[in-house]
Amino acid sequence: MTTLDVEEADIAWGDDAPVLRGVTVQANPGEILAVTGTSGAGKTTLLSAMAGLLPPVTGLVLADGEKVTDRDQAVKLGIVLIPQDNGLAAILTAAENISVAVIATGGTAAEARRRTAESLEPLGLSAQANQLIEELSGGQQQRTAIARGLALRGDVLLADEITSELDAANRQRVIELLKAEAARGVAVVFATHDPEAAAACDRELHLADGEAVWARP
Incomplete structure (x- = not known):
């Protein structure tokens, strides 16, 4: 399975100032990494970079050492993104x-x-x-x-606020499904503002003021 690394990345939308600065994080096979932070802290920005949708201004995104350059390549590398806006037809x-x-x-x-x-x-x-x-x-x-x-x-599953519209029973159902994905060796990254959902994950990276700090390494 695949390890996904973000190394010393500044991440911005277009020509705007970076939303995140100097972010380094590793998503490992077989675990769920929670990415937390308030609205606007950069959770979607980080997952977009991991998914190849948003190339870092500086730094790298690597899948088993191979540079992720765009979304098409990320798909070929087995990086699956479940977006916040669902993206359904x-x-x-x-x-x-x-x-x-x-x-x-x-x-x-x-x-x-x-x-x-x-x-x-x-x-x-x-x-x-x-x-x-x-x-x-x-x-x-x-x-x-x-x-x-x-x-x-996929080998990497990026889930962006995917429980925001769900009731408690369905939130728990989804968390169990993410755990099952991790159990089969997938590297799961779960962006969430829900403390209970984050607590169910193996590690937690907290975003605030443009930086990433390990809440639970």
Whole structure:
């Protein structure tokens, strides 16, 4: 499995001043790393850099020593991102959103059908498989995005505030699924503002004032 490193990175959006400065962090196979901080602290910024969406101004993002240069390369390296805004196609069904993603990353049609069913079931969405995304509630859409991320079977899983719209039972369900991913050797990075969710993770990196400080190394 893959180790993901961010080394001495300044990370900014466009020509703006860096949101994060001098960040160094390692996400290891088999563990869940919580990234915490208040709204605007840079959680999404850090995960975007890890996912190849936002090249650092200075410093490096490395997957097993290989420089991550853009999103296409990150996908090839097995880096899966579940974004905060879910990124689902409203005109497709829940199942179609997942199947299309699996096929786009090299899965066969048969694999896509199997992985779609396997990822929807533990999130309580089997009955909603053939509903359009626009017909689902906010929480159901969020769970569909999580199911899609799990179905891609990456080596690194970046999850950005993926429990924000979920009730307590579904939050716990998602945390257990992230733990299962870590158990199969995935490096999981979970950005969250929820202290209870962060406490369930193996380590915690806290972002504040543009810097990253280990709360639990």
